[in-house]
Amino acid sequence: MKQALSAWNPLRELEDFQNRILRAFNPNNRDTAGQSPASTQWSPLVDVSEDEDSYKITAELPQIPKEDVKVTVENGTLVISGERRFSHEDKSMKYHRIERGYGSFARSFNLPTDADPSRIGAKFVDGVLHVQIQKSEHAKPKQIDVRVD
Structure with a gap:
């Protein structure tokens, strides 16, 4: 053979x-x-960045109404969750391929030790969620003038 x-x-x-x-x-x-389609698992793409004053998380959430998105903080963990629903309004339509993700999602992020959980803001613009996490004032570097006698 x-x-x-x-x-x-x-x-x-x-x-x-x-x-x-x-x-x-x-x-x-x-x-x-x-x-x-409603039972497939998916996870939105995110960018995480940092500047001198804050951390920023930007998440792509296309076709998700603002009302279906939640941002919560508990025990040092920030969670972005929500649901993208599949709706097929035209019952005569046959779907040959469905590649976009639908259903519930949740993304979790451990907050850094210098993050201030009481100073977190979020805005939702054109299907993109912007979360800003301010750094604690005591964690920011401070310059101290040293006097020489």
């Missing part, structure tokens, strides 16, 4: 391994392709 040789592709093996892991943790033990 003659076996055909194929080129080894480590990325393909890694993808296969990842898919096996994801299927193992799927409570229904089936591919996500077979799930309804």
Whole structure:
């Protein structure tokens, strides 16, 4: 019996391994392709940055109404959560592929020790959530004049 040789592709093996892991943790033990759009897991993309005065988290939340987004802080953890609903208004429409994520999401961020949880602000503009976390005043560096006698 003659076996055909194929080129080894480590990325393909890694993808296969990842898919096996994801299927193992799927409570229904089936591919996500077979799930309804409302039950797929997704997580919004975020940028986290810092300047001298504050930390900033920017999250992409397209097609999510402001009312469906929550920002909470508890025990040093900031949580952004919400839900993007799938609505198919046209019942005659057949969907061949649904790749955008729908359903509930939650992203958690441990606040740095110099963050002030009482000074957190959030604004929602054009599907983008901007969270600003002010740093504590006592954590900011201060210059002290040293007198030489």
